[in-house]
Amino acid sequence: MYDFGIKNPTSIDDVKAALGDAEDGQFLAGGQTLIPVLKQRLAMPSDLISLSRVDGLSGITAGGDSISIKAMTRHAEVAANADIKSAIPALAKLAGGIGDPHVRNRGTIGGSVANNDPAADYPAAVLGLGATVITNEREIDADNFFTGMFDTALNEGELITEISFPIPEAVGYIKFPNPATRYALVGVMVAKFGNTVRVAVTGAGPCVFRVPEMEQALTASFSPDSIKDGLVPADDLNNDIHASREYRAHLIGVLARRAVAEANG
Amino acid sequence: MPAITVRVNGLEVTKEVGARTLLSTFIREQLKLTGTHVGCDTSQCGACVVTLDGKTVKSCAVFAWEADGADIGTIEGLADGDKMHPMQEAFREHHGLQCGFCTPGMVMTAVSLVENNPDIDEDGIRHGLEGNICRCTGYQNIIDAVKTGAKAMRG
Amino acid sequence: MATYVARNGIGENQRRVEDVRFLTGHGKYIDDVNIENQAYAMVLRSPEAHADIKSIDVSEAAALDGVLLIVTGDDWKSTGYDPIPTKSAVRTFIDGSDMKVPPHHALAIDRVRYVGQPVALVVAETQDICRDAMELIEVDYESLPSVTHQSEAIKEGAPQIWDIAPGNVCLDFELGDEEVQKKAFADADHVITLNMVNNRVTATPMEPRGAVADFDPETGKFTLWNSSQNIHANRDTIADVVLKIGKENLHHIAPDVGGGFGGKNGVYPEPILILHAAKELKRAVKWINDRSESFLSDTHGRDQVSKVQIALDNDGTFRGLRTESVGNLGAFCGTVGSFTPTGGSSRTQGGPFKFDGIYYTAIAPFTNTCPLDPYRGAGRPEGSYHIDRIIDYAAAQLGMDPIELRRKNLIPPEALPMKSPMGLDIDCGNFPEVFEETIRISDREGYAKRVEASEAKGMKRGFGVCMYLECTGGGPKEEAKVTFLDNGKVELSVGTASTGMGHETVHAQLLAGHLGLAMEDIVFRQSDTDATEIGGGHGGSRGLEVGGSAVTQTSRQIIEVGKKIAAHRFDVDADKVEFEDGRFHVPGTNHTMTIRDAIDSQNDPDNLPDDLEPGCMNISSVFERGIISIPNGGHACEVEVDPETGTIKVDGYWVVDDFGTIVNEMLASGQVMGGIAQGLGQALMEDIYYDESGQLVTGSLMDYALPRADDMPRMVIAYYEDAPTEKNLLGVKGAGEAGCVGAPPAIVNAVCDALKEYGVHHIDMPLTPEKVWKAIRDAKATG
Structure with missing residues (x-):
């Protein structure tokens, strides 16, 4: 150091x-x-x-149609929160699957989202649920937040203070963990809001992304069978010793189907 | 150099620490509590797990100055004098350790798992030990030790 | 030699003596050893796989505040120190010419040959200053073409690593009668061939390597605390061969060692470097490897590619076996590295099965990778994988049942003792019984239901077995020394090295059992050149076989002396005295004397007969093994495979081991289960991977996956104890390595069984989910 x-x-x-x-x-x-x-x-x-001693940066507030999580809230708190478990169970599950118990006792949602690691879990939730990232300067839609590998819309010195997650009608998150780090080799979040479906994929590309083809298919029919193979081309996906791009492309389909099944209970 | 005050295994200490002093380094080198081990440099192995305000953390991934004002628990503080903690006893009874290097982190984690979930089952234990690597035992005796330790802790 | 079975001590699941120390945080590992005013050392390692060192400029680094010493290859050359020697038992080519041994200096001289090779030593007041200084050292490298895979290294036109080794070949090797094998092949109905990989892995003990060196200018003596498994032999090599300071001037000690598995067995450069630094600086010097450095610099294991062929008849009778291996050595020979793919992998070829002829041949080439040396099993896991994979593969090709094939071809007990075609003395055992017991305990009745349950979830279930046969190894001699101290304690010093196996308990358990002493009175010493004259350390599952036998032998000698003391007191002939449960007595009389009485008597000449001197019960003896032992056993494994993702869950595991006498079942099973975990790691996830430019890609725990608690199945371990060997005093056969010998083939066989309906009959280790998925996909594509 x-x-x-x-x-x-x-x-x-x-x-x-x-x-x-x-x-x-x-x-x-x-x-x-x-x-x-x-x-x-x-x-x-x-x-x-x-940021550990900054007042008012930690805590979870449940509203009627959204849940707000302050930036310094630890993963373990999100995983254990009763409101989140009942309203957005996949978010609690996602938080409870990050790293390991010790990481979850220290790591924070704000830190994870600001870092935008391509293999991190939280970006899938933020983008998949269409959350709003609230900073000390403004509010940023999830769709405009993640701009590239380890890159976000945050300005120099801009600080995430909280993230507001709308409560979906149904949601599922399935992760295929890297065996060494337990980061997401691929993670897929599927969320249904009335007639809108969002599918977000982490781990597979340089940055978390949505899959419009799946979203359309699931909007038509919210069932695992709606997701055909090959909806995400392998070309632009990550290719490393842990997984080839074609394997990642394959996993996206499998995990998306399983996430839908989970969402459907 | 900031001075920090922490309670370590119930005793208050105040020490000056460097900015880059990790909690693990502080515990091992400044407090001379060498039961907390460092087995990797990427915060994967879990040998250095201690409790910080009652929650397990990898002490190699926390700065000492971040712990200012906190309660720290290390393996040395688990036994009651000469009487080992029921979890320590259970590890011995079940041969839940071989070389002993991962053991302090493993035991600290096990105690915390049971404190958080007194009725934890085998699956819960296996997942709860995800952040602690043991290269000697194949884990089975550790799992059995945690089960026995849990039973003893429930009383 | 008569088998001696102790009345006590054997068969007790004595809880471990060392555990209280470890459990309360009071173990003393290498990083807990600190000498007043010590300096810190770090090693600058090569970032290049193969390059000439044009120049090294240390001036800026040397000028940094707090830097005490920098040593480069040029400095090292001027010291006149010798290279680190290799001690492989196989030393000649098939044609009788000498193996090629390139000079392995502690620092690279003029050229680097693998990423991670030590290029310079930096010593400073703190580790942080060392790191700062290393960044300021400027090394001008001129890259050379490199080669990392052994099959590439022996191709024509491959980059040449050593001038003395044309074609990069260090050594070739053969064992067995090729003519007999060829005739068996010619006579057989079928010959089945499978190319297979024993993937490159690393021992990864949880404690990284480290050492502390001190030098006393007054006496000229050195002390080296070293996280090592092999204190005596490495002392001799370091002091007598490399530094030439005389072994009497090096006190070598291992504190508590946090795992080894072979990876801490060899002589490494860093301890040698800091001994030099301690002398130069007249100060203690401490060096601790980072985990990431460990991946680069701890010797690796396995890394063999093999063509295996089995010849068999229509009725399933095995006729012949032929294995051709190419085993990677890395850039140097290692301490005994070249033995693993040659002699080490040859001896157990064919396992516990009958063959007319077996022939093994190997080539051991150099590559631009970290040197390889023994890793738990060292050759036996490879041999076991060869035979137990080819059996299942042949069964699949010929539509036979792999379990029936094994049943049909196991060597029957009435054929023992025998010499195997590979020259192993297989003295005893009951392979068919061990095999049947393995099947019996593995819940075959419930299998159909479990298959059904898996299918209902869209999963594929498979069952695989392995019947391994291995052999012990390591140093053949061991010393056990007993000293009765004035305070009533009994000091037991043994030359073995426990790095977690529990010798502190089991050796003491044996001594206490033999002599009728209390465990708590025994003080154990090991891994210290001052504690015993000789010491074979750790390796080859020798701890009880040789070390325990030495403890037994010394105990027996103590009893014989005690009988003389008792005879003197009772005024009878010594042969009238018997010893039982800690008491000497003369049958038919009231004469009894406790061992404690005898011990208390031994220092007063009045209590002793003329032929005994005071202190006569303080005895040290050396036991020497004649012939290596043959542990054997069955592994059975059940897996569930997710065909959509390729994920494998090992869902059941059963083992029956024949380790001869079981002294402490709790410890034996601990060894087996830990070995299975390492075997599972090799089979499913562990892989040391160098890219084409020779960079280590799996260079940290972020990229090299180790099994965690949720990767492991519940294991059932049972023992066959009816065949103790007479090759040593305890009847033990060795337990330390067997788990990782049996696990890889059992697991891979189970996976291939699960995938047989797809026509997938082999996947090379590690069986990562992606490889499994691809194998299924490709098999489906080719129909």
Whole structure:
């Protein structure tokens, strides 16, 4: 690890000031990705701006048609939350399948979404459920949020404060874990809102993406059989030692069908 | 260098720590509690698991200064004097350890699993140990130890 | 030699003595060893697979505050130290010429030959300064073409790694009578051929390697604490051969070692480098490998590609077996690395089955990869995989039942003792009984129901078996030394090395049982060149076989001396004294004396007969194994395969082992289950993978998958105990490696059974979901 300075702001205003004071500051949320990256000297921030002591950044609020999760809420809290389990069970399941129990006790939804790791689970939920990402500056639709590998619509210094998930009529999430890291080799979330169906895929490409062909087919008939093979071409998918692009393309279809089956109970 | 105050196994300590001092390094090198082991550099193995305010964390993926004000539990604090914790006893009874290197993290995790779910079943235990790698035992004796430990903890 | 069965100590599931230390966080592993004022060392490793070192500029690094010493290959050359030698038991080509042994210096000199090879040593006040300094060292590499796969390395035109080894071949090898094999093939109705891969894996003990070196300028003596499995032999190599300081000047100690599995057996460069640094700096120097460095620099295992052929008749009778292997050695010979694909993989060819003729041949080439050395089993897992896979494959090709094929061809007990076509002395055992018992305990009655349940979920279920036969190995001699201390404690020092196997318990259990002493009075020492004169360390499942026999032998000698002391007291002839349950007594009299009495008497000359000296019960003896033992057993495995994703769930596992006498079943089963986990890892997920440019792609736990708790099935382990061997004093056959010998073929056989309806009869390890999916898809495509 290279050396760095530490800032421990306690309010969102302080966060902005701390970042402004730093030459090349970086937010530290749960640290479950960032700290290993720092250990390997793959990043060299001048300062870490810890979000752990910022007031009002943690907690879950259930409303009539949405559930709002503050950015520093840990995965374990989401997984165990009764409102989420009953209203958006696949979201609780997704959170409960991230990494391992220790990662879930530290990792945060805001950190995961801001990092936009191509193999992370949360982006599938944010995009699949059409959530709204709320920052200290504005609200960003999920469809406009994820812009590329490890890239988002967040401006320099913009901080996610909470994410609001609309409650779907039916939802399912199926993940095929990488055997070494338990990250998603492929993960598919399918959510149904009245006549709208959203399908989001993580792990398979450089960035989480929707599958319009599946969404159309499922809008016509919300059943596993609606999803034909080959709806997602392999060409643009990730190809690495853990899975070839054609295997990932195949898995998207299988997992999407299973996610629909799960959504249908 | 920030000074932090933490309660470690019930005892309060105040120490200066460097910005890049990991909680694992703080525990091992500054507190000399070497039961917490470091088995990897990518935060996968779980040998370094301790409790932070009652929740298990990989101490190699937390900075020491993040723990300021927190309660930390390490393997050294589990026994009551010479009397081992029921989970420690169960690991011995079931031969749930061989080389012993993953054991502190494994036992800390096991205690936490049972505290969170006293009636945890075999499937729950296997999934609950997802973040702790053991290369010696094949896990079966660990699972059996956790079951016995759970029973003893239920009283 | 008569088999000696102890009255006590054997068959007790003694709970482990070391556990309290480990469970309460008081184990002392290498990173817990700290010497006052120690410096820290790290190794700059090659990022290139094959390159000339044009220059190394350390000036900036050396100027960094806190940097104490930097050593490069040029510096190393000027020291006059020798290369690390290789000790392979097979040393000559088939034609009798010498194997090719390139110089393995602790630091690369002029050229690097694998990614991860040590290029420079940096010593500084802290590890962070070491890392900073390493970034400032400028090495100018000129890349050379490289080759990482052994089959490519022996092709014409392949990049040449060593001038002394044309065609990259270190060694070739044959065993068995090729003429007999060829005749068997000619006479047989069928010859079935299968090419198979024993994938490259790494031991991955949870504790990374590390060492602390100290030097006393006053006495000229060195101390090396080292996370090693082989303290005495490595002391000799490091001190006498490499550094030439004289072994009497190196005190070599292993503290608690957090797993080894062979990966901590060899002589590695880093401990040698820090001994040098400690002398230069007159300061203790500590070095701890990162996990990612471990993947680059811990010796790897397996990595053989083999063409296996079996000849059999229409009625299923096996006639001949022929295996041609190419085993990767990496860039150097390793400590005994070249033995694994040659002698190591040859001896157990054919398993416990009858053949007219078996012939094994191997080529061991160099490649631009990390050196290979023994990993748990070292050759026997390969041999077992060869025979047990070819049987199932042949059965599939010929429409035969793989279980019946085994049943028909197992060597019957009445044929024992025998010498196998590979020269193994198979003295005892009952292979048919072990096999039938394996089938019996594996719940065949419930199988049809489980198949039905799987099918209902869209899953495919399969059942596979393996009948393995292996052999022990490692150093043939072991010392056990007993010293009765004034405080009433009994110090037992043994030259074996426990890295988790529980020697601290089982050796003490034997001594306590033999002598009638209390376990808690025994103080155990191991892995310390001051504790025993000799020590064979760990390897080849030798702990009880050789070490336990040494403890037994020393115990018997102590009893003989005790009898003389008792005879002296009772004024009878020593041969009138008997020993039982910790007491000497003279039958037919009231004369009894406890062992504790005898011990208390041994220091006073008045209590001793003329031919005994004070301290006469403090005895050290060396047991030497004559012939290696033959553990054997059956593995059975049930799997459920998701044909849509290719995911495999191992759903049931049953083992019957013949380890001869079982001293402590709890510990034996621990060894078996841990071995199965490693075998399952090799079969399903573990793979050390270098890309074409020689970069290690699976270089961390992010990319190299190890089995976790939810990957493992529940295992049932049973024992066949009716055939103790007479090759050692305990009747034991060795338990440490058997699990990973039997598991890979049993698991792969079960998967292929599950997939037989698709026409999938072989997939190379590791059987990742993608490979399984592709095999099904391709089989469907070709109809």
